Amino acid sequence: MSELQPSVELARDDIVKLIPALRAFARTFCRDPVDADDLVQETLVKALANLDKFEPGTRLKSWLFTIMRNTFYTRVKISSREVPGLENCASDSLRLDATQEWSARAREVEVAFSKLGDQYREILTLVVVLGESYETAAEICDCAIGTVKSRLNRARRQLLLELGEEI
Incomplete structure (x- = not known):
């Protein structure tokens, strides 16, 4: 048991170093930062509880991202059966956005990004935002490299169309 202890400690240290990347990846699934943080926390709890199942020599980041992705899709499946309240609650529309041009453009990009399908948002975030x-x-x-490339291409095209940019 003592020979396993140092590798577990190293893996825990590496997991802590990956928290910023996990938070960024969680934001592709959850628009609300609090929900994203909850997803990160749930991912970390599952990862630490199952650290013995991590295979040394494989990429820890990929393992954690897979746990997060599966956790999110499980949540979606469960939440589709539970409807806690109205989707268009009046309290959600009580905020005022900044009037600067950059803020307006950022909002346009955010809206265009949110209109993308889950698979496209996920690929764009992994490859473009996180640099994977x-x-x-x-x-x-869990798909072929060709699938990643085609999803990325479609996502970029769809974003450009949505933003009224020339392709």
């Missing part, structure tokens, strides 16, 4: 390789993204999304 096609191979890593394919591993995380």
Whole structure:
């Protein structure tokens, strides 16, 4: 048991270092920062509880991202059966956005991004925002590299169309 202890400690330290990347990836699934933080926390709890199942020599980041992705989709499946309240609650529309041009454009991009399908948002975030390789993204999304490339291409085109940019 003592020979397993140092690798577990190293893995825990590496997990802590990956928390910022997990938070960024969680934001692709959850628009609300609090929900994203909850997803990160749930992912970390599951990862630490199952650390003995992590295979040394494989990418810890990919393993954690896969746990997060599966956790999110499980949540979606469960929440589709439970309807806690109205979708368009009046209290959600009581905020005022900044009037600066950059803020307006950022909002346009955010709206266009939110209109993308889950698979496209996920790929864009992994490859463009987080800088993951096609191979890593394919591993995380459990699909072929060609699928990653085509989803990324479609996502970029759809974003440009939504933003009224020329293709």
